Amino acid sequence: MPKKLKRYGPPLLLISPSLVLVGVFVYALIIANFQTSLTDISSAPQTTGLAPHRIVWFENYINLFKSDAFQHSLKNLVLYTVTFLAGTMFLGFLWAWLLEKRDRFEGIFRTVFLFPMAVSSVAAGVIWRWLLNSNQGVRASGLNRLFQMLHLDFLQNNWWNNNSIGIMAIAMAAIWQLSGYVMALFLAGFRGIPDELREAARVDGASEWKLYRHVLFPQLSPVALSALIIIGHMSLKAFDLIVSISKPANYQTKVPAVDMYIFKSQYYYASAAAVGVILLAFVLVLIVPYLVRMAKKEK
Amino acid sequence: MKRFAKVAAAMVTAGCLALTGCSGNNDKPDGDNTAATEQVEVFTWWSTGSEALGLEAMVQVFDRDHPDVNFVNGAVAGGGGSSKNLLQDRLDAGDPPDSFQAHAGLEIQDYILAGQVEDISSLYDEFNLRSVFPSDLIDLLTSGGKIYSIPSNIHRANVIWASVPVLEAAGLQATAEFASMSAFIEALDKIKAASPDIVPLSIGGVWTQVHLLEVVLIAELGTDAYNGLWDGKTDWKSGQVKAALEIFNKLITYTNEDRDSLDWEEPSTMLINGEAAFNIMGDWAPANFDSKNQVDGKDYVYAPAPGTVGVFDFLADSFTLTTNAPHPEGAKAWLQTISSLDGQVAFNRIKGSIPARTDITPSDFSTYQQTAIASFKNDTIVPSLQHGAAATIVQLNTITAAVSKFTSGASDIETFQAELAQAMA
Numbered sequence: 001m002p003k004k005l006k007r008y009g010p011p012l013l014l015i016s017p018s019l020v021l022v023g024v025f026v027y028a029l030i031i032a033n034f035q036t037s038l039t040d041i042s043s044a045p046q047t048t049g050l051a052p053h054r055i056v057w058f059e060n061y062i063n064l065f066k067s068d069a070f071q072h073s074l075k076n077l078v079l080y081t082v083t084f085l086a087g088t089m090f091l092g093f094l095w096a097w098l099l100e101k102r103d104r105f106e107g108i109f110r111t112v113f114l115f116p117m118a119v120s121s122v123a124a125g126v127i128w129r130w131l132l133n134s135n136q137g138v139r140a141s142g143l144n145r146l147f148q149m150l151h152l153d154f155l156q157n158n159w160w161n162n163n164s165i166g167i168m169a170i171a172m173a174a175i176w177q178l179s180g181y182v183m184a185l186f187l188a189g190f191r192g193i194p195d196e197l198r199e200a201a202r203v204d205g206a207s208e209w210k211l212y213r214h215v216l217f218p219q220l221s222p223v224a225l226s227a228l229i230i231i232g233h234m235s236l237k238a239f240d241l242i243v244s245i246s247k248p249a250n251y252q253t254k255v256p257a258v259d260m261y262i263f264k265s266q267y268y269y270a271s272a273a274a275v276g277v278i279l280l281a282f283v284l285v286l287i288v289p290y291l292v293r294m295a296k297k298e299k
Numbered sequence: 300m301k302r303f304a305k306v307a308a309a310m311v312t313a314g315c316l317a318l319t320g321c322s323g324n325n326d327k328p329d330g331d332n333t334a335a336t337e338q339v340e341v342f343t344w345w346s347t348g349s350e351a352l353g354l355e356a357m358v359q360v361f362d363r364d365h366p367d368v369n370f371v372n373g374a375v376a377g378g379g380g381s382s383k384n385l386l387q388d389r390l391d392a393g394d395p396p397d398s399f400q401a402h403a404g405l406e407i408q409d410y411i412l413a414g415q416v417e418d419i420s421s422l423y424d425e426f427n428l429r430s431v432f433p434s435d436l437i438d439l440l441t442s443g444g445k446i447y448s449i450p451s452n453i454h455r456a457n458v459i460w461a462s463v464p465v466l467e468a469a470g471l472q473a474t475a476e477f478a479s480m481s482a483f484i485e486a487l488d489k490i491k492a493a494s495p496d497i498v499p500l501s502i503g504g505v506w507t508q509v510h511l512l513e514v515v516l517i518a519e520l521g522t523d524a525y526n527g528l529w530d531g532k533t534d535w536k537s538g539q540v541k542a543a544l545e546i547f548n549k550l551i552t553y554t555n556e557d558r559d560s561l562d563w564e565e566p567s568t569m570l571i572n573g574e575a576a577f578n579i580m581g582d583w584a585p586a587n588f589d590s591k592n593q594v595d596g597k598d599y600v601y602a603p604a605p606g607t608v609g610v611f612d613f614l615a616d617s618f619t620l621t622t623n624a625p626h627p628e629g630a631k632a633w634l635q636t637i638s639s640l641d642g643q644v645a646f647n648r649i650k651g652s653i654p655a656r657t658d659i660t661p662s663d664f665s666t667y668q669q670t671a672i673a674s675f676k677n678d679t680i681v682p683s684l685q686h687g688a689a690a691t692i693v694q695l696n697t698i699t700a701a702v703s704k705f706t707s708g709a710s711d712i713e714t715f716q717a718e719l720a721q722a723m724a
Contacts, residue, residue: 043693044409047391051412069700072709135557138496139574161559163709249505250559251703265384266696267409 030280037061037273044267053270060274073254076167080255081235083168087175088231089224092182099183100190110187113180121177125244128173132245134158160245166252170245174238182227189223190216229290233283338369339629341618342389342399344382345650346374349586353650357451360645361636368632373399383692390415395621397630402687403450403615404439405529409692411447416619418445422631426638431656435680436615439688448617451637452652455671456581456683457514457604457612459483460588462570463597469493469576475602480518480546483577483605487553490576499553501566501575505703506685508558509695511579512547512702513684518606519543522679528723529682529689535720544712544719551706559707570599579604581614581686585667586651595666603674611678614686615655690723697722 038055045051064070095113099106116124131142136156140148144156159169193216201211239257246253248261256275263272345354351374358370373396375382386399395415401407410416423429423446429437432450440446461475469490477483487499502508517525520539527533534540555566555575567587569575578584585595593599603610618637620630636642643654644663653664653671661672682688684695701718704710710718 044413044415048413048415050414069704129560133557133560135555139498139555139557158556161556161707163707245560247504247559249699249703251700251707251709252559261384262696262700265387266693268693 033273033276036269037271037277039270041269042267042271047267047269056270060270061278064271064274064278069254070256070259072251073256073259076253077236077238077255079165080167080171080174080238081232083171084174084178084235084238085228085231087171088179088182089227091175091179092227093186093224095179095183096186096190099187110184113183115180116177117181119177121240122244124173124177125241128170128176128241129245132159132169132173134161160253163252167242167255170242170253173245174235174241177241178231178234182231185223185227185230186220189220193219225290225293229286232286236279236282236286337367337626337629337632338371339398339626339633340371340373340396341633342373342375342382342386342396344375344400348590349583349650353646356649357637357642357646360639360642361633364636364639364641365632368629370633390621393623395624397624397626398618398620398633400616400618401448403436403448403617404682404688405691406687406695407448407617407619408442410619411442415622416447417622417624418447419449419620419634420446422449422620422634422638426635428638431658433655433657433675433680436613436655439682440617448619449634449638450615450617450655451643452647452650453613453615453655453675454581454583454652454686455611455674456510456614456686457517457607457610458580458582458584458601459604460567460570460578460580460584460599460601462573462576462599465490465494465497465570465573465576468573469497473600475577475600476608477602477605478608479606480515480550484546484549487550487577491553497573498555498569498575499577500550501569501578502551502554502558503561503563503566504559505699505706507561507563507566507580508551508706509699509702510581510685511550512698513689514579514604514607514612515547515550516540516543516684517610517612517681518604519546522610522681525681529684531723535723536716540719541712541716544716548705548712559703582667582671583651585665589651601667609678611674611680612683613675613680614683614688616652694722 037060038057039053040056040059041047041053043051046053095109099109103109133140133142133144134157135141136144136158140156143159147153147155158166160166162169197215197219198211201215206214237257238255239261242253242255242258243261248258256279260272260275260279263269263275343354345351354372354374358372361368361370375385386396389395390410390413401410407416423437428449436450436453437446440448440450459475459477461473463473466473470493471486471489477486490497490499502511516528520528520533520543524533524539528535528540555561555569558566563580563584564587566575566578567580567584568591570578571588571591571593588595588599602608604612618634620627620634624630637646638656640654640656640658643656644659647654647668648664651665651668653668653675657676659672661669664672684690684698687695690698698719701710701715701722704718705712705715
């Protein structure tokens, strides 16, 4: 016993403050949130405990999935995520591939592409709200005005004010923000591949395409997976950029995180908590397989 | 890299927590008033522009009348959403300000039911307020025989503003007065025909669209049927309501396409810049005209919104005493000032609204305010939907969602009407 204590005691003691903090402020609150989502708290007196509430189990979830408004939000979330993922992966990889050639100006380009990430979402949102202004013709500004100046008037559109795919315009802003980050990930991946492998492939007579296809890409797949997961979970939680370009009340750009905010503001605490649980579940679906994979690898 | 990011994030979070933690009990005295022993923290959304200046004028009166109480300004930007959310969080967390701003009427109902505000009927007697406030207003503030807030100022929502140069350029008479919505639509058509580049009716984000909807409902239904919408006596599914919604739909077709990304100032400024002809907005708009040196009557004209002559669509800001307020005596002192003649005159002369008290001298106020004071005395008073007087927060949010869905083109009139009926069911 004392032997075990000696072995496990000090490390446990060292990590216990963070264990306790994470336990209380993350996991206990997740449980509390889940409990709230099973109640019928949907009015001001219930939130302060002046009126009783009861457990309704999964009624809030069923009502949410049945409501047209929430289905619209989910559809927007899928569109946003797909656009955001495809755009950042494509641009991020393209830039990394170009920079991988060890250009003299690599340092400059790396900074230029990474820089948008340093801009806060709210500040970026203000700029993009102007760029994505939906006025056309005489009152056009932002991108629509740019199209006019380039004599590409037919490209003018109402951006995020389109009800079916408007959310993709906001994904554009998100792509602008995070492509550089994905580039950095891929660049690190490229750098991690020893030169000997390339040389060996070339000696064996592999063409440049074959070299990429059979030697480099397979080694990049873990990086691609990390990038997918990081961008994917950021996309699911998207709120600040959407709200600063559009407004929470705008139907066109509703996503579950915005619904959660509105539910909370009108005392629908149970529904807000249910949306939170649903988002957490989505993120878990993405992250758990990844963690399992990492754990297996480490063993 | 990753670890550094984590440490940095933790430090930033901790820093934020420390900052917010401190600001709660940060007694910064206003002025050089060192003898103060009591204090009062007042939560408002009057944080910028004429509103903030008005609040400052009110605080000067407060410091004069109550030199022993420190005023702590808890103003948070964001009239509608963000400040109310923050207030809700503070009330939930048991850290209430001593007094907070809320629209008079049903908006305050949630706080009453949640037990977060105190019955202050007795202050009405103590400060002799029952005779100086209009009885309509006191009725609207009364809930179950008790009054939970004291009004500081009154705004009118049903006002139409027009740009004189734009009207003249389009060959129209420089007037904003229209007997009905259909007469108004004729004028909009004329503007559209005369100058296609001008926006006939400027509008902003969805709350300003709800504001327009409420004005259309008053104009088309009349005051009795409009009031009936809120107490269940008027059927939301009726043909009469549908006709009003069709007018609303028609009006939206005359508005600017980028409406959903704007607040109220930008559409109002479009009149000043000669980009739009008309704007329907509450009477906080003169503050915007004044700040851009526009002259009443020369650069812009105004009138009660089309079809609402003789109706005063009212909203009022009022102040509460919170349950378990840390400084109830300070809060009472604040409530005394905001309900006093001096306080209301000082505040409203700058903010542009009119005092809730009726014992004022109209000539102390601007030309527009004098017309509003006269109307408030003589007109039929109806409660505003968008501005918290007619509906609860949940009802308003649901109506807002339906309006956004409709004006963004995702629902037709039938669905829109059904969703509105559902919101008030």
